[in-house]
Amino acid sequence: MTWFLVGVIVGATVLADYFQTRAMRRHGEIHDFRPGALGRAAATLARKGYVITAVAMMAVSFFAFLTLLSRADLSFAVPATAASFVINTVVARYLLKERVNWRRWTGAGLVACGVALLAL
Amino acid sequence: MRRAAPAKGSQENGASRTDEQPPRRRRPAVRIALLASIVILANALGNFSMKCGIDRYGARLGASVWTYLRVLFEPWVALGIGLLILWLLARMALLSLADLSYVLPVTSVGYALNAVLARVFLGEHMSAARWVGTLVIVAGVALVGSTSARTTLAARTAADPPAVVPEEVR
Numbered sequence: 001m002t003w004f005l006v007g008v009i010v011g012a013t014v015l016a017d018y019f020q021t022r023a024m025r026r027h028g029e030i031h032d033f034r035p036g037a038l039g040r041a042a043a044t045l046a047r048k049g050y051v052i053t054a055v056a057m058m059a060v061s062f063f064a065f066l067t068l069l070s071r072a073d074l075s076f077a078v079p080a081t082a083a084s085f086v087i088n089t090v091v092a093r094y095l096l097k098e099r100v101n102w103r104r105w106t107g108a109g110l111v112a113c114g115v116a117l118l119a120l
Numbered sequence: 121m122r123r124a125a126p127a128k129g130s131q132e133n134g135a136s137r138t139d140e141q142p143p144r145r146r147r148p149a150v151r152i153a154l155l156a157s158i159v160i161l162a163n164a165l166g167n168f169s170m171k172c173g174i175d176r177y178g179a180r181l182g183a184s185v186w187t188y189l190r191v192l193f194e195p196w197v198a199l200g201i202g203l204l205i206l207w208l209l210a211r212m213a214l215l216s217l218a219d220l221s222y223v224l225p226v227t228s229v230g231y232a233l234n235a236v237l238a239r240v241f242l243g244e245h246m247s248a249a250r251w252v253g254t255l256v257i258v259a260g261v262a263l264v265g266s267t268s269a270r271t272t273l274a275a276r277t278a279a280d281p282p283a284v285v286p287e288e289v290r
Contacts, residue, residue: 033216063188066170066174066181066188066191066197067180067181067182069167069170069171069174070174070177070179070180070181070182070191071180071181071182073238073242073244073245074167074168074171074234074237074238074242074244075234075235075238075239075242075244075246075250075254076250077167077171078167078231078234079231079234079235079250079253079254079257082231082257082260082261085260085261085264089264103263103264104263104264106260106263107259107260107261107262107263107264107265108260108264109260110256110257110259110260110263111256111257111260111261111264112260113253113256113260114252114253114254114255114256114257114259114260115253115257116253117249117250117252117253117256118249118250118253118254120247120249120253
């Protein structure tokens with residue numbers, strides 16, 4: 001059950017990050033950081049399907065994390081959810097077409113090893 | 121020869137380039153360090169406080185929707201959520217000032233802090249594998265962060281304007 005919850009958290013986090021990235025790339029760069037302009041950008045973005053999906057996924061991830069905290073140690077729950085770094089790197093490379101160099105792959109590999117150690 | 125007369129009349133010279141930059145960078149550096157510590161502390165303390173609240177609540181979550189609604193009003197859980205909102209906002213502010221390749225390794229310290237909080241204040245049993253696993257994750261996140269922040273739009277520099285203007289603005 002705990003690893004199932006970790007899977008839900010990681011899956012939802014990765015989907016949220018993926019949809020957020022797609023939405024922000026389509027929106028374009030934000031250069032005006034005054035509160036009014038930021039508010040207007042947020043209002044525009046809040047109506048986009050990708051952003052709504054991303055926020056829904058964040059909510060799923062949050063409530064799954066609460067559930068995990070009620071069943072597992074804090075010192076397990078927080079590092080275990082770092083597995084999202086690994087899946088995120090794969091998604092970035094193959095779905096978002098980012099160029100992932102060896103350092104990033106090594107970093108993601110280390111995170112994967114760390115999560116595997118938590119399972120012991 | 122140029123160094124003999126530092127700041128007098130050498131404004132257009134190539135030499136003035138190196139003299140004038142450092143003082144301006146100093147103030148943001150303090151702000152960045154401050155924001156980074158807020159990001160690390162708010163994340164670790166937020167998770168810690170949520171765990172305290174859920175332990176106090178007692179029951180395991182997941183049986184019904186009501187347990188979730190009730191646990192949200194548990195004071196420690198509410199405080200934890202507040203801290204996580206602060207974490208999100210501080211992280212956004214930090215990302216607007218610093219590179220992601222700075223933010224990721226610096227904030228990965230939070231995993232270690234989280235482990236220490238769990239060990240000291242919650243009395244959780246930390247096996248050797250758990251310590252090593254946590255530290256390996258810190259190293260992994262730090263390594264991911266040591267790469268350049270952008271790989272897809274490498275050709276575009278900060279100097280030229282974005283190619284796409286939002287459709288709504290007309």
